[in-house]
Amino acid sequence: MNTLKTLLASAAAAAMLSAAGAAGAKELRYAHFQAADLSSPKHAAALAFEGCVEAKTSGAIDVQIYPASQLGNGAEILEGLQLGSVQMGVVHDGPISATYKPFSVLALPYLFDDQAMAWSIVDGPFGEALFEDMRAQTGIRVFALADNGVRNFTNSKRAIASPDDMEGLKMRVMTAPVWVRLVESLGASATPVAWPELPGALQQGVVDGQENGVTNILNASLYQHQSHVTLDGHVFSWHAYMMNDAFFESLEPAEQTAIEQCVVIAKTIHRGMTAAQDANATTLLAEKGLTVTPLSPEQKAAFRALAQPAVREFIVGEIGEEWPDRLDAAVDAYRAQ
Structure with a gap:
């Protein structure tokens, strides 16, 4: 927490620095959906990014953070990124897949063994190729992916220990x-x-349950109207750090370098906070009153046997074989190391 307080102080100092020359500063509107407090990985990372960029550019770039969906939901932020009305956004994977279909390949369930594997693959050649294709097709530049948490099922009805319990x-x-x-x-x-x-929707009983990572369950108080959580970890979900490509290309080379370097810092903070919550999921969620059901490898295999072929078939029908095959190859290469 001391580190986060230091980052917040740095952000404030950078804001003061930029204020003197604000008239000539390039405004960077930065949108995300989590709450504006330091317990939110997205906001802690955003504050670090703000302080880093404004310090590295001596206030030439003025980062304005809009948390808690102030600039709209994920689909609206993506539209803003394409139009240039939003310069930077950190958006979760669901809306991205609706805007750029190949991103849905990362929804293949029960694929990654752990965070180290997932990070290696999205930071490596597979991720680089996917991001470049998205930039070319949409005009949105993806710098990096940070954890949206390993997704688990919660519900208000019963414990889920097998697919039969989902019926x-x-x-x-x-x-x-x-x-x-x-x-x-x-x-x-x-x-x-x-x-x-x-x-x-949870409060009104429109749905019985949902699936999210620990960070989102805690940050949005989703546990308030849920009684059970199953730690099946079906998908490693992501938040993408994205920018309007035309805005990025308009920056001076030194400013572009500052953006890229500061995203690395933000991504690292974001990943670390979310991964720590995932690692302590049982304790954190039980403290909120949820009955926690962990799954054995054999139980998880029953979920995988149903979900993975069905989702792969759907994804291939939507985007073809290329990206699923590339992802399979990246997974195989990682395991062969």
């Missing part, structure tokens, strides 16, 4: 069809609900 449950999913296929392959019904509307 009859109404589960909220993100607003992209691949997530519908995932949940339906396990026997539950799927209802797409945008992130800002999710707490209300």
Whole structure:
């Protein structure tokens, strides 16, 4: 926490530095959806990015952070990034897959063994190729991915220890069809609900449950209207650090370098905070009153046997074989090391 306080102080100092020359500064509107406090990985990372960029550019870039969906939901932020009305956004994977379909390849369930494996693959040649294709197709530059948490199922009805326990449950999913296929392959019904509307949907009983990482469950108080969580870790979910490509290209080379370097710092903070919460999921969620159901490797295999082929078939139907095959090759290469 002392480190985060230092980052906050640095951000404030950088803001004061930039104020003197604000008239000539390049405004960088930075949007994310988590709460504006240091317990939120997205916001802690955003403050670090702000302080870093404004210090490295001597205030030539003025970073303005808009947390808590102030500039809209994920789809609206992506539209803003394409139009240039938002210069930078950190958006979760569901809306990205709706804007750039190949991103849905990362929704293949029960694929990565742990964070080290997942990070290595998205930071390596596979991730670089995917991001460049997205930039070329959408005009949105992806710098990096940070953890949106290992996704687990919560619900208000019963413990889930096998796919049979999913039968009859109404589960909220993100607003992209691949997530519908995932949940339906396990026997539950799927209802797409945008992130800002999710707490209300749980409170009003529109859905029985949802699937998210520990960070989001805690940050949005999703546990308040849920009684069970199953630690199945079906998908390593992501937040993408993105920028309007035309804005980035308009910057001076030294400013571009500052942006890239400061994203590395933000990504590292974001990943570390989220991974720590995932590692302590049982304690953190039990403290919030949830009954926690861990799964053995054999139990998880039963979920994988149903979900992975169904989701892969759907993804291939949407985007073809190229990106699933590339991801499979990256996984195989990692395991062969």
